[in-house]
Amino acid sequence: MTGHKNRLSASALIVRTLIGAGMAVMLIGVFYPLFWMVLSGFKDNTGLLTNPFGLPDKWRFSNYVSIWNNGIRRYFFNSLVITVLSSALVAVVSSFAAFALSRYRFRSRRFWFMYLLCGLMLAPQVSLISNYKILQGLHLYNSYAGLVFVYTAFRVPYTMFLMWSYFMTLPKDIEEAACIDGCSSFQNFAHILLPMSKPIMATGTILTVRYVWNDFLFSMVYTESAALRTIPYGLNALKSETGTEWAKLMAGMVISAIPIIVLFTFTQKYFVRGLAVGAVKGYPAAGRTHLNEEEEKRMYVLKGRVIDGNGGEPLEKGIVEVTDNKITAVCNEWEYTVPESAEVIEVENGTIMPGFIDQHVHMGVGDNYYKIFERHAYHAVCQCIRDMKQILNAGFTSIREVGGLSNYLKAPWEEGLIDGPRICSSGKAIAQSGGHWDYIKDYPIEFTLHPDRNVNSEICDGVDNVRRTVRMHFREHCDFIKIMGGPGISCQGNKIFTREFSDSELRAFVEEAENQGSYVAIHAHAAIAINAALRCGVRSIEHATLMDDESIELMLKNNAWIVPTLATSYLSWQHIDEREPWVKEKMSAIEGPKEENLRKAYKAGVTIACGCDFGGGTITVHGNNGLELPLMAETIGMTPMETIVAATKTGSRLMMRENELGTLETGKLADIIIAQGNPLEDIWLVSKADNIKVVMQDGKIKKNMMKGICCV
The missing domain is CATH 1.10.3720.10 (MetI-like)
Incomplete structure (x- = not known):
C-alpha cells in the first residue's frame, strides 16, 4: 500500500514537472521577442547587428526620444483617433x-x-x-x-x-x-x-x-x-527616412505596442x-455562479403547420417555441434558430393549434335528471373528475361551465391535485321556482333545494333574493352568472316558447354582475326570452334557438354572442328513445327553424361561440366535445377556420382571459394541441379524441400519442 502510494506521488510529480516545463517554454516564446525588441531599442545600429542578443553596451534613451520627435508622434495620434x-x-x-x-x-x-x-x-x-x-x-x-x-x-x-x-x-x-x-x-x-x-x-x-x-x-x-498615416504604415515610411537605423525602428515598434x-x-x-x-x-x-435543475426552464419547439387562432392563413412550415409555461415565439421555420437546449417536436402530418375552449359545459349532471336525486354530491364530484380527464383528452384545455359544481374544483386544479381543463365557472345555475332546472315538477320543490343532491342549480325568486344570490355566487369566487331564462328540453313541464324571470329580476342580475366586472349568461330558446334578456343587458345567449330579427339586431347593438350548442341535440336525436318522454316533443318543435335562424345570425355578423352542452351522461359523453366544430360548419355555414376561431379566440373572450389564452402568440399561456391531418381540409378530424395527438397545457404535455415526446 505504502509503496504504491509513493509511486503514484512520483508519477504525479513527473507530470507536474513536465507541465511546468512546457508552460515555461511557452512563456519564453511569448515574452522573449517583446523583451528582445525593448533591449534592441536601447542599442545603436552597430551594437544591434554585431551583438543582437546581448545587453546594450550603453543604454540609449535618445532612440525613443528621436523616433517620437521625428514622426511617430503624428502617426501615434492618427492611430489613436x-x-x-x-x-x-x-x-x-x-x-x-x-x-x-x-x-x-x-x-x-x-x-x-x-x-x-x-x-x-x-x-x-x-x-x-x-x-x-x-x-x-x-x-x-x-x-x-x-x-x-x-x-x-x-x-x-x-x-x-x-x-x-x-x-x-x-x-x-x-x-x-x-x-x-x-x-x-x-x-x-x-x-x-x-x-x-x-x-x-x-x-x-x-x-x-x-x-x-x-x-x-x-x-x-x-x-x-x-x-493621416497610422503607426504601421508610418513605421514603414520611417524606414527610409532613418536610413537603416534598425535600433530606432525597434524603439518605434515598442512605442506602438504600449x-x-x-x-x-x-x-x-x-x-x-x-x-x-x-x-x-x-x-x-x-454573474450567475450556479443554475440548479429547479431554476432551469424547459423549452419545447413545435415545428409544423401552425394555426394561431386569429383567423389568418396558417404557417405551413411554422415554429411555436414554449419556455416554461409561456409561448415565447411564433414564426416561420426559416426565421428561427433552434436552441440546443430545446426539445423539438416535429409534426409531419398534423396541425399545431391553440388548445380548444368548450364554452358551454356541464359536468356530473348526466342525461337523466331523475338520477340527480338518487346520488350524493360526492358522487357527482367523482363524475366531474372523470369528465375533466375526458375533456382534456379531446384537446379542450379550458372550459366555461354554465351550471355545476366545478367552481369548487378550480382550487384543486390550480394546486395540481386533479387533471383536466382550466375552469371558468358560473357556479350553480340560478332558476326561478318551477323554471328550467327545477328539474322534476312532479317532485316536491324540496328535492331541487336539497344541497346534498342537486349540486347544479338553486332557486331564486324576487329582486332582493336575486341580488343576494348573485353576491353570494361571487363571494364563492364564481367568474360569471348563469341564469335560466326560459324552459329547457330536458326538464319536465313548461312550454318551450315562454320565458322566465321578470324584467326587474333580469336587470338586477345584470347590475350585480356588472358591479363585479362580469356578465350574465342566459339559457333561452324562445325569442320572447332572448329579447327580454338582451334589452336588460344580458351578454351571453345560450342556445338562442328561436331568435328572431329583433334578437339579431339587439345582439349586434349590445355586442352579445350566441353559444348554439349543436352537439347535444345531434347526439340526443341519435339516442332519442333513451331520453325522457317529453324530450322528443320539445326537440321536434325547435329543430325546424333552428338552422335557418343560426345562419341568419351568422350572416348578420353576430359573434358565435363554441359550446357542446354535454352533461357527462351515457349519451352526451365528454370526450366528444370536438363534435361541435364540424356541426357549426355544416349547420351554420361557418368555414373550418371560423369554427376554430370560435373554439379558441372567441372562447378566451367569454372566459375574460383573452390576454392569456385563445391564440398562439408570444407571452400567452402555452395551451397547445396537435391534431392529426389538416382540419382546414376536414374539420371532422377534431371531433374524435384519437385524432388529437398531443395536448399541452400550461407548458406541460398532458397527452402524447406521438413517439419520442415525454409527458410531464
Missing part, C-alpha cells in the same frame, strides 16, 4: 444589432442575421477596389472618416456575432420583470443588458482595437497624405470571461 472612433462605432452598431436579433422575433430576422454573418467570409483584400470606389464616391477617401467607415464595416459582423452569442445566454427574467415595471426596450438594453455584458463588450473592443491599431493595408490604400499591452493588462479579466462564454456549455452568464 481612428482606433477609438472605430472601436466605439463597432461596439454601438454591434450591440444594437445583437440586441435586436436576440430579443425580437420579426419576419426577416434570420435573413439579416445571415447577411451580417456573410461579412465574416469576406477577406479585406477582395474588397479593396470596390471600397476604394465607394470612398471616392462618398468623398471620404484620404480622411479619418473613410478609414473609420471601412474598419467598422469589417469588424461589425464578428463583434455582432460575439455579442449575439452572449446575449442568447442571458436569462430573460430580469428583462421581463423590468417590462412589467414600465421599462421600454431601450431602457432594458441600456440599463440591464449592457451592464450584464461587460465581458463580451471588453472582448469585442480589445479585438477591434488590436485589428485597427495594427492594420497596415487599409492605411496604405485609403490614405495618401502623410498627415497601448495594446496596457489595454489588455487592465481588461484581461473581462477578455478571458468573454471568450469563455458560449464556448463551454453551462458557463455562468451575467
